[in-house]
Amino acid sequence: xxxxxxxxxxxxxxxxxxxxGIAILFIxxxxxxxxxxxxxxxxxxxxxDNKIEILLVDFxxxxxxxxxxxxxxxxxxxxxxxxxxxxxxxxxVRQGKYQLAIVIPEKLSEKLQQKVANNVESVLAQFSVEExxxxxxEEKIEKKEIKLYFDPATQIAFKNAVKNGIDxxxxxxxxxxxxxxxxxQMEEEDTAIFETESFISYKEIVPTGGDEGKVPxxxxxxxxxxxxxxxxxIIVPLSINIVKEKSQGTFVRLRTQPVNYATVLGGKTLxxxxxxxxxxxxxxxxxxxxxxxxxxxxxxxxxxxxxxYTVAIFSGLAAVGLGLLLGTVARTxxxxxxxxxxxxxxxAALGGVWVPVFVMPRFMQLxxxxxxxxxxxxxxxxxxxxxxxxxxxxxxxxxxxxxxxxTISISIVYNERKNAV
Amino acid sequence: MIEICNLxxxxxxxxxxxxxxxxLTVNNQEIFGLLGPNGAGKTTxxxxxxxxxxxTSGSFSINGLTFQQHKNKLKQTIGIVPQxxxxxxxxTAYENLHYFGSMYGLHGEHLKSLIHTHLEHLxxxxxxxxxxxxFSGGMKxxxxxxxSILHDPxxxxxxxxxxxxxxxxxxxxxxxxxxxxxxxxxxxxTSHHLNEAEAFCHRVAIIDHxxxxxxxxxxxxxxxxxxxxxxxxxxxxxxxxxxxxxA
Numbered sequence: 001x002x003x004x005x006x007x008x009x010x011x012x013x014x015x016x017x018x019x020x021g022i023a024i025l026f027i028x029x030x031x032x033x034x035x036x037x038x039x040x041x042x043x044x045x046x047x048x049d050n051k052i053e054i055l056l057v058d059f060x061x062x063x064x065x066x067x068x069x070x071x072x073x074x075x076x077x078x079x080x081x082x083x084x085x086x087x088x089x090x091x092x093v094r095q096g097k098y099q100l101a102i103v104i105p106e107k108l109s110e111k112l113q114q115k116v117a118n119n120v121e122s123v124l125a126q127f128s129v130e131e132x133x134x135x136x137x138e139e140k141i142e143k144k145e146i147k148l149y150f151d152p153a154t155q156i157a158f159k160n161a162v163k164n165g166i167d168x169x170x171x172x173x174x175x176x177x178x179x180x181x182x183x184x185q186m187e188e189e190d191t192a193i194f195e196t197e198s199f200i201s202y203k204e205i206v207p208t209g210g211d212e213g214k215v216p217x218x219x220x221x222x223x224x225x226x227x228x229x230x231x232x233x234i235i236v237p238l239s240i241n242i243v244k245e246k247s248q249g250t251f252v253r254l255r256t257q258p259v260n261y262a263t264v265l266g267g268k269t270l271x272x273x274x275x276x277x278x279x280x281x282x283x284x285x286x287x288x289x290x291x292x293x294x295x296x297x298x299x300x301x302x303x304x305x306x307x308x309y310t311v312a313i314f315s316g317l318a319a320v321g322l323g324l325l326l327g328t329v330a331r332t333x334x335x336x337x338x339x340x341x342x343x344x345x346x347x348a349a350l351g352g353v354w355v356p357v358f359v360m361p362r363f364m365q366l367x368x369x370x371x372x373x374x375x376x377x378x379x380x381x382x383x384x385x386x387x388x389x390x391x392x393x394x395x396x397x398x399x400x401x402x403x404x405x406x407t408i409s410i411s412i413v414y415n416e417r418k419n420a421v
Numbered sequence: 422m423i424e425i426c427n428l429x430x431x432x433x434x435x436x437x438x439x440x441x442x443x444x445l446t447v448n449n450q451e452i453f454g455l456l457g458p459n460g461a462g463k464t465t466x467x468x469x470x471x472x473x474x475x476x477t478s479g480s481f482s483i484n485g486l487t488f489q490q491h492k493n494k495l496k497q498t499i500g501i502v503p504q505x506x507x508x509x510x511x512x513t514a515y516e517n518l519h520y521f522g523s524m525y526g527l528h529g530e531h532l533k534s535l536i537h538t539h540l541e542h543l544x545x546x547x548x549x550x551x552x553x554x555x556f557s558g559g560m561k562x563x564x565x566x567x568x569s570i571l572h573d574p575x576x577x578x579x580x581x582x583x584x585x586x587x588x589x590x591x592x593x594x595x596x597x598x599x600x601x602x603x604x605x606x607x608x609x610x611t612s613h614h615l616n617e618a619e620a621f622c623h624r625v626a627i628i629d630h631x632x633x634x635x636x637x638x639x640x641x642x643x644x645x646x647x648x649x650x651x652x653x654x655x656x657x658x659x660x661x662x663x664x665x666x667x668a
Contacts, residue, residue: 006523010512017511017552249507253568256471256503257524258496419473 003259007267014241015271021237029230029279030286037222037296051079055089055101055149058082062109064173068102068146071169086147093149100154100162103147113177115141120181146170219299223287224380225353228373230283231276231315232344235323238272239336242327261415265408269320276316277309284308307383311393314400315376321407322372328411347373375399423447423470423576423607428479430465430631439465441631442479447624449484452598452608454622454639456615456652458660462631463611464504467578470609471501483576497525500574504581506561507568510554514545514564517553518571525572532571539567542600543593559590566594570601577601579610583617595621619643619652629660 015021054072058065072078081098083089089101118141146166150159245251254264287299301308323340330336348354350364351373357365368374379396382388425445431438440462447453455463468474470481472488472495480487486495508517518536522528527535540546543563553561566582579598583591595617602608612618618625619639626636635642639652646655 002526002528003524006520006528010509010516010520013512013516014509248510249503249505250509252473252503252505253501253507253521254524255473256496256499256501257521258493258526259524 003263004266004270007264008270009267011241011268011271015275025234025237025275026279026282029226029233030282032230033223033226033283033286034290034294034296036226037219037291038294040222052077052100053079053081053098055092055098056080056082057084057086057089057101057103059086059106060104060108062107063177064109064112064170065104067173068104068166068169071172072165075165090149093151096151096153099151099158101147101149102166103149105144105146108144108146111141111144112174113181116174116177116181117184120178120185124185219287219291219297220384223283223299224384225377227280227283227312228315228351228376228380229344229348229353230279231312231376232319232322232347232373233341234272234276234279234316234319235326235344236337236340238268238320238323239327239330239340240333241268242324243330243333243336247332255419261412262408265324265411268324269317269408272320272323273313273316276319277313280309280312280316301384304383304387307388307390307393308380310390310397311376311379311383314397314404315372315379317404318372318376318400318407321404321411325407325411325414328415347371350374351377353377372400372403375403422449422485423481423483423609425470425481426479428466428469428481429477430462430469430474431477438477438631440469440476443631443633445626445633445636447607447609449607450602450605452602452610452621452623454618454625455609455611455628456613456618456625456656457611457628461628461660463628464580465631466628467501467580467609467611471499471578472496473501497572498575500569500572500577502566502569502577502579502582504584506553506565508553508561508564511552513550513552514540514556515549517564518568521568522571527572535571536567539571543567543597557587557590559586562586562590563594566597570606574606576607576609579608581612582610583612583614591617615653615656616651625652627656627660634660 056065056069058069069080069082073080083092086101086103089098089103092098093101148163148166150162242251245254251264284299284301288301292298322343326336326340326343330339350368350371351357352360352368353373357368357374360368375396379393379400382393382396386392423446425443428440428443429438430440443462443466455466457463465474469476470483472492483495484498486498488495509520512520515536518539519532522532522536537546537549540549543566545560545563545567548556548560553564556564562582562585566579570577577598582598583594586594598608598610598621610618610622622639624636624638625642626633627642628634635645635655637645642655643649643651646658649655649658
């Protein structure tokens with residue numbers, strides 16, 4: 001036990017003398033989480049001073065264009081800029097100055113009303129009791145097309161969201177026009193006979209197992225994901241630490257001493273899991289206290305701290321296990337540092353840190369099950385977003401612990417075999 | 422006593438044995454020098470005796486202990502001063518010694534006292550709290566030595582303990598080793614400094630190509646070789662003047 005504590009103390013002193021290393025371990029994760037949350041938050045949230053500017057070319061000058069313009073403005077996501085030329089709009093979008101240009105064709109409103117009126121007349125004619133049939137216009141009304149010019153760099157998700165929004169606005173106008181046409185045909189222009197408000201509405205409910213009125217914010221998603229990323233990045237300095245010990249000869253001395261490799265690794269594990277816990281604490285503090293002051297939603301951790309730290313520490317164990325294994329196997333820093341960094345990014349991608357697992361292809365979803373980051377992330381989401389209990393996170397933390405045991409066992413066996421030259 | 426019996430070592434992928442069926446007995450409280458050109462097998466022999474590598478064949482025992490049966494007890498019995506510094510550059514001399522002393526099971530006031538005594542003896546007391554990366558080569562060599570003798574080993578292996586140090590440091594190291602030997606420590610020592618070995622060792626063995634060519638007291642060896650005035654003459658007569666570069 002004394003040897004383990006002495007090893008841990010030595011690691012603490014070594015770490016405290018490496019200011020650059022401390023900066024990377026503690027400051028970079030904070031910068032990362034704040035940056036990513038700021039970017040993602042502005043993508044998902046409607047921020048008054050951050051509206052997306054879109055161009056509107058209105059050749060219609062009628063009710064449809066007015067409705068689309070008002071609808072998009074009312075959504076608080078867009079700022080409409082009207083310009084007279086389709087060519088100019090197209091060029092501005094092509095150059096990436098604007099994400100989108102909407103071109104509303106000539107006489108769209110007029111033709112829509114005409115088409116609806118014809119249809120309504122046709123319907124009413126079927127029910128007419130008068131001897132003289134209601135005359136039905138036989139004029140062929142050609143279809144009209146609203147053009148949407150998208151910046152080639154625009155992401156599909158944004159395109160789909162805009163197309164759905166405009167589609168909804170157009171449907172609404174068509175329904176309104178139909179109601180209005182019926183009203184006119186039935187000569188009840190002063191008294192409304194139709195209630196035009198939508199009958200069916202929806203309510204967003206997030207089943208969290210607790211307060212279902214609360215919708216998780218971007219901080220709740222980002223802090224655990226990027227905290228996990230930072231925790232796993234510890235494999236880089238940890239593997240370098242071991243490679244350095246090998247190259248400076250201290251490992252050779254330790255091998256001649258009555259101390260086993262497990263004790264040496266145990267000392268490193270204690271310290272670097274502690275580092276993970278400190279990283280996580282700093283990230284929580286930033287989420288709770290710094291986020292609100294820079295316009296980001298506050299991270300809510302109330303009552304969940306013990307479970308959050310449980311997941312963080314077990315994730316830290318898994319990360320440390322991987323770092324120890326990498327350091328044991330690698331011969332040089334040139335091997336361990338780039339490999340470690342790339343491995344973390346791959347594990348993060350597989351684990352769902354960049355893109356949610358459910359949108360991945362089937363094969364990648366299966367593959368994500370073997371990423372310790374996926375287990376950690378699920379554990380964090382269970383606690384943060386689903387109000388999970390200790391029993392519910394037990395599968396994830398068990399996998400993380402098992403991963404640590406497997407990696408450290410491989411390290412010890414590998415070290416013994418390598419030294420049995 | 423160290424008893425080595427038919428000890429051989431062949432590294433993976435190597436064509437030849439680095440140490441060939443070597444037999445040797447080193448008596449208690451003896452200072453024994455292993456001399457030989459580069460690649461002769463000196464370091465390989467010491468690495469086997471200190472459990473850093475496993476022999477391909479043969480056996481050895483140190484004070485009746487073998488690594489197969491008494492691994493930790495044997496590690497507690499021996500001390501190894503490696504050729505490289507084997508110290509943490511960003512830790513102070515005291516911190517390094519405290520850590521390596523702890524790994525021998527030493528602790529508390531006893532360990533502190535041992536560290537200060539050895540630092541004092543080797544002229545490093547006032548540098549105890551300075552980081553190793555600020556030390557000169559000679560100072561590092563002295564700390565390297567202390568790290569290996571804190572636990573009072575019965576047998577001490579030294580692989581080129583005075584390489585790259587100034588005359589003053591070399592003198593302090595040798596004198597300290599003599600004191601240790603007087604107190605009962607058996608010393609196995611490799612060096613390229615033949616004059617130093619001649620003055621320091623009770624017996625020496627000249628090794629080449631993994632074999633012991635000759636062994637005995639330095640004066641006896643000098644006397645046995647015609648025209649030899651010192652150990653260096655003996656060495657050159659037995660190993661030749663050709664360069665022994667290897668990679």
